[in-house]
Amino acid sequence: MKIKFKKIFCSVLSVAIIFTVSSCKNNDADNNTSDTNSVNSQYSETVSENINSSDNSKTEIDSSFNPVMWQVQLDNNQKFYLIGSYHAGDFDILSVPEIYQDAFNSCDFLAVECNTNAITSDYNAMLETSMRYIYSDGTTLKDHISEETYNLLVKYLKDYSDEYSTLSLVLDYMKAEYWAMYVETPLIYKSGLDINKGIDYQLMSLAESKNKKILSIENYIDSLNAFSGYSDIFYELQILTYVANSEGIDSYIDEFKELYNIWKSGSKEIQNIINSDDNDELNLNISNELENKINSNEELLTNDTILYNKKMITDRNKIMADAAIQYIKEGKNVFFVVGAAHMYGDDGVIQSLKNNGYVVTQICGEIV
Helix, strand or coil: CCEEECCHHHHHCCCCCCCCHHHHHHHHCCHHHCCCCHHHHHHHHHHHHHHCCCCCCHHCCCCCCCCCCCEEECCCCCCCCEEECCCCEECCCCCCCCHHHHHHCCCCCCEECHHHHHHHHHHHHHHHHHHHHEECCCCHHHHCCCCHHHHHHHHHHHCCCCCHHHHHHHHCEEECCCCCHHHHHHHHHHHHCCCHHHHHHHHHHHHHHHCCEEEECCCCCHHCCCCCCCCCCCCCCCHHHHHCCCCHHHHHHHHHHHHHHHHHHCCCCHHHHHHCCCCCEEEEECCCCHHHHHHCCCCHHHHHHHHHHHHHHHHHHHHHCCCCCHHHHCCCEEEEEEEECCCCCCHHHHHHHCCCCCCEEEEEEECC
């Protein structure tokens, strides 16, 4: 089966989604679900320890780190810098070139999509988030996706997720929506990247160590809602794009690597990828029966895809641009970091700032 679709790597370019059941590849198989976010807090503590270490001066600068950074030209020495994030990484925040460190150090505030550090340390927030992905009507995952897709998902998790022993305990009870978000995660790690090393995650730990206030641009529930409310067949197709890709998993791993390297190097190609209206052709290895199921829901899938793009990108672009403008009007010195997918395009944060009369200068990355 061949499907034309606009591919968006949701987790790494668009939204810093909190994976509530299993968010790190190194969780012990014997841990229960209430312990799965401990790795996040341990990582934050490690970053803080490194920041406070006397050996920081010996940190080797990563010369390959050159993502696009902009500065809003403002009066009265107000500082406002912006970076589009890739929500995974392979670098140490202490190794980034001086121009980024100086920009960050000159600001009093760090603005991110969502302060996930605060949420993962809040038991009630994590419980509330976890519950939204559990079927509470007596049904299980098998009632919402086909048996074929279910079996492909199980095989995929066994083959590619280091967390399968934990995930298998909750597999049937977590919603298709959750698995549609999660399937990307194992491949991010297989590509050599780490979600906890995304620039925004590392900067939050750095900000905490330097007593900088973290501004959460979105309410985390609103962020999660952007991926909620679609049909079961929409989520099933998202799962199938990973678990039944006939080109093989290595093709996705290679894409994660390539896209990351484009972002990290500051290549102008990143905006071409994000702004492109071209649809990729995806070949799925599925039965005729499942293909017919998808084809019979073509109108529903089209409508869901349009709504998804609106909620995930367009609507959130406005929220982020409005927040940036508000911070500027309040005179705040802000280092502003949101998913790269929100920076570019006619309704992206950068163009919105320009439309509102601000002079925005690109100071890092390949100049367009």
